[in-house]
Amino acid sequence: MTTAKCILITGANGLLGQKVTALFASNPDYDVMATHKSESLHLKTVSCGFSFLDITDRKSVHEVVRNFEPDVIINCAAMTHVDKCETDRESCWKINVDGVRYLAEMSKSLGIRLVHVSTDYVFDGRQGPYTEEQRVNPLSYYGKSKLASENEVLSAGIAHIIFRTMVVYGYGIGTKSNFALWLVNELKSGRPVRIVTDQIGNSTLVDDLAEAIYRGVERSVNGIYNAAGRDIGSRFDFALELADVFGYDRSLISPVVTSDLNQPAPRPLNSGLIVLKAESELGMKFSTTREGLIRLKQQLQIAGLV
DSSP, X not given: OOOOEEEEEESTTSHHHHHHHHHHXXXXXEEEEEXXXXXOSGGGGSOSEEEEOOTTOHHHHHHHHHHHOOSEEEEOOOOOOHHHHHXXXXXHHIIIIIHHHHHXXXXXXXXXXXXXXXXXGGSOSSSOSBOTTSOOOOOSHHHHHHHHHHHHHHHTTOOEEEEEEOSEEOOXXXXXXXXXXXXXXXXXXTOOEEEESSOEEOOEEHHHHHXXXXXXXXXXXXXXXXXXXXXXXXXHHHHHHHHHHHTOOGGGEEEXXXXXXXXXXXXXXXXXXOOHHHHHHHTOOOOOHHHHHHHHHHHHHHTTOO
């Protein structure tokens, strides 16, 4: 009889954390400890352990990791609101960099594989779409914090996987809104929306990102992988596709450019991630925009939300 591999998941209450926790907890080969800084709502339906953990508390990180002694840590905790990161830089750095450093410290000390999630914002958006090897040059404080977090993982000299993703959307229990859910809420209510035409990239169904993480752990891969939807287009294109899939009025969607919005943080405009490496080495296909939105609609219908 083989011993179950121990998986510790941070940020388990968040959208990605919920999906990752559910995937690993459904496999009896894994012993899962889900952690979050607040009480879990979704774990009542999932068979796994739970522990409170704020990754910005170094002492707490060391205690929880030593107590559970995981084989793999999957870090789903992050501050991802780009404009809040720009204006509250102290909190951004504590969560996105210091927290990752503490996880990397323990991974090095105990020989743990660390799986970390990063972003296309490590690029400047001038020459997208990007492969994993292209030069990084973040524009925003969020992007700089995520690049610093990647460097914390890489400099620790540990077994690791870094997944770069972008515009993650999907449905989870009690999670914050995301681009797709916000669009659904606005269009369903008949409210007009202004969507940028000049921000180009992939939109990523959270279930696909969780699947990539699961397969990466299963296959014990190492390195940086782009993990995002297969299609590359503008946010405006995505909004129109969502309206078509959900049966909403396209005329509610009007085009704008990023400079019209006066947002605090700069955006990488011509971005996008090339996912051929992940699809090849992980043996999976990421969803197209339409495929992802159809799955989202099904999930929202089951939840009675559309």
